[in-house]
Amino acid sequence: MDDETARQLGAAQTADGSPSEQDVPAAPGSTPADVAEPSFGLRWLLWVALAAALLLCVRFLLDPVVGRWATGVCEAPWARAIRASAVPLGGPIAPVAVSIALLVLARLWSWPQARRAALLLPIVFLVSGLVTHLIKIAVARPRPFVAFGEWTQETRWQRVFDGKFQSFPSGDVTVSAGLAMVGLLLVGRRRVGYLLFLVPAYSATARMVAARHYPSDCLAGFVVGAVTAWVLWRFQERRWPMGRNDEPRAGGAAARREGHDALSRKGAALGRRRSSPNCR
Numbered sequence: 067m068d069d070e071t072a073r074q075l076g077a078a079q080t081a082d083g084s085p086s087e088q089d090v091p092a093a094p095g096s097t098p099a100d101v102a103e104p105s106f107g108l109r110w111l112l113w114v115a116l117a118a119a120l121l122l123c124v125r126f127l128l129d130p131v132v133g134r135w136a137t138g139v140c141e142a143p144w145a146r147a148i149r150a151s152a153v154p155l156g157g158p159i160a161p162v163a164v165s166i167a168l169l170v171l172a173r174l175w176s177w178p179q180a181r182r183a184a185l186l187l188p189i190v191f192l193v194s195g196l197v198t199h200l201i202k203i204a205v206a207r208p209r210p211f212v213a214f215g216e217w218t219q220e221t222r223w224q225r226v227f228d229g230k231f232q233s234f235p236s237g238d239v240t241v242s243a244g245l246a247m248v249g250l251l252l253v254g255r256r257r258v259g260y261l262l263f264l265v266p267a268y269s270a271t272a273r274m275v276a277a278r279h280y281p282s283d284c285l286a287g288f289v290v291g292a293v294t295a296w297v298l299w300r301f302q303e304r305r306w307p308m309g310r311n312d313e314p315r316a317g318g319a320a321a322r323r324e325g326h327d328a329l330s331r332k333g334a335a336l337g338r339r340r341s342s343p344n345c346r
Contacts, residue, residue, distance in 0.1 A: 117289055121282055129280040133210035140211060140277035152272030155265060156238025161191040164245060168252075182306075183252045186298060190244040194294040198240045198287065202232040209233040211277040235286035236279045242266040243291030251299050266291070 139145050154160055168184035171177055203226050212230045243266040250259035270284035279287075 121285055124285055125280075125282040129282050132274055132281050133277070134214050136274055136277040137211050137214040140275065145275045148272045149276040149278075152238070152269050155242045155269045156273075157241070158191065160241065160245060161187045164249075179252060182302065183248055186295075186302060187245065187248055190248060190291075190295045190298055191241060193298065194240050194244050194291050195237065197290055197294065198235055198237045199232075201235055201286075201290075202237075205234045206231045207234040207283070209278055210280060215277075233279055234283045235290055236270065236273055236283045237287065238273055239266050239270045239279075239284045239287035240291035240294075242269045243288040244295040245291075247292045247295035248299065251296070 140149075165184040165187045168180045168187075172179075172181035172184065206226065208231050210233070243263075246262040246265055249262040253259040266288055270279070270281075270288070273279040273284060274281060
């Protein structure tokens, strides 16, 4: 028997005679170890390709229909009411109000994560707003009430400073999507966190009814706001990692009881370790 055959036979068994991991059949539904998962960059590339394809479909299929319809109904009383109710969602009022509320919760519940979210919201608002404004200037897309209503002969440079040609993407939806993403990450991706995305959905509906934005504008604003909030949240987590005791603590008695149980379990484990024969 040569050395190569002996090495293969020896690898088939472990030191105690049990079969190696290669001989153990895989459990049903499990994936082989040699099948590598998609890398982080590949997943991001797939998401970007999916978002671009969806944006193009909405751009050419829904934008003309919704824009023409919204231009005809934007002056109706019910459309004005919807537009007025959604105005606070797109400005600095919502981020400031939510930041103050989170600071109060962080003080009452001793919740450091809420305090960090409160300090992060103004940064998300500023960064996403800057990105959105730069895209608006670069694209200079006319709003629906301009494209399907009044006509203007302004030049390309005049459009840069005219709000009528800043349709893409929606700044209001960008702000509300950033708020929703921060709330989702704060609560730990629970079901109540996903309900927060009803806020940008309502903001998008109001902006489309008002003939201020197309569906593709709202979709692009949602992507910009959500991605900006997610990137900044992950950055602050890596830069300033939180500890284990960063969850909200509503009552001192429950916290003391939990700490006492943890000390009891630790003492019992230490006693078993000392009484084991290997420690003598």
